[in-house]
Amino acid sequence: MAFTITPLTAHTGAEVRGVDLARPLDPETAAALNLAWAQFHVLVIRDQRYDPSDFMRAAQVFGTLLQHHQREMHVPRFPEMYFVSNEQTVPGKRFIAGETFHTDHSNHPAPPKATILYPVSLPSSGGDTQYVNMHLAYDELPEAMKRRIDGLKAVHVYLSKYSPRELRPLSEDSRKVLPPPGIHPLVRVHPDNGRKALFLNPVRIESIIGMPDDEALDLVAELMAHATQRTYEYRHQWHYGDMVIWDNRSVMHKANPDYDMSERRYLYRLMLQGEVPIPVEAAA
Ligand code: SIN
Numbered sequence: 001m002a003f004t005i006t007p008l009t010a011h012t013g014a015e016v017r018g019v020d021l022a023r024p025l026d027p028e029t030a031a032a033l034n035l036a037w038a039q040f041h042v043l044v045i046r047d048q049r050y051d052p053s054d055f056m057r058a059a060q061v062f063g064t065l066l067q068h069h070q071r072e073m074h075v076p077r078f079p080e081m082y083f084v085s086n087e088q089t090v091p092g093k094r095f096i097a098g099e100t101f102h103t104d105h106s107n108h109p110a111p112p113k114a115t116i117l118y119p120v121s122l123p124s125s126g127g128d129t130q131y132v133n134m135h136l137a138y139d140e141l142p143e144a145m146k147r148r149i150d151g152l153k154a155v156h157v158y159l160s161k162y163s164p165r166e167l168r169p170l171s172e173d174s175r176k177v178l179p180p181p182g183i184h185p186l187v188r189v190h191p192d193n194g195r196k197a198l199f200l201n202p203v204r205i206e207s208i209i210g211m212p213d214d215e216a217l218d219l220v221a222e223l224m225a226h227a228t229q230r231t232y233e234y235r236h237q238w239h240y241g242d243m244v245i246w247d248n249r250s251v252m253h254k255a256n257p258d259y260d261m262s263e264r265r266y267l268y269r270l271m272l273q274g275e276v277p278i279p280v281e282a283a284a
Pocket of ligand 1: 098
């Protein structure tokens, strides 16, 4: 099948046209897509037409599906598939999943390597997803900062007491299946492209091992201010038919709640199993 891969910025994001991932894929095309994903970190695969089973099949071109622990968020009849929606309310409160920069499920000992979205209903304007490249952000840190953070480890819990935003409360069932906190390097090495990346998530980081909390918070804030500069960004404007897969080991992302909330924004969401993050010292 003839297909094209076109970079969307100099460093992050590529657009793929001319593939139909709802149909069986030949191994060469699957390998080329995986290579492009390791290189560009976010792939925007255009003009897809999926029902939930198609979407799950398409996702598995890139890895193994991860069962999601929040059962209340499952798409009915599809326990591996869940959704993000601006209709996620509890009485009197609307939760917009992911509205500050973060990486997904970093409270897990082996956080998901990928997250994948496919839109079912979009607002007429707004609701973009922003991505920032954490390899580039790391590469461009001052050498003294790299030396300071290369060996540090952070404790990621479900919801940090220092989180900049609230998360939708967990049901009793979901709380029971929460894993123990993830203890992860602040700088991780990507297993496929070999590059170092900052691994940050202010929603979940509650402490840095061996550091007083106020110092840890200042450090995370300084790194976040650096990493979320526009120069590291690819901003995705959604169109129907887009399947967007991003690498949680390479980018942080955030959803924009900048649209008319009477319009529905609803996307299917899948995650792929990841590995325990590799610290710098293990890769040296
Ligand atoms: C997320 O944080 O995974 C949601 C992103 C989005 O809705 O754009």
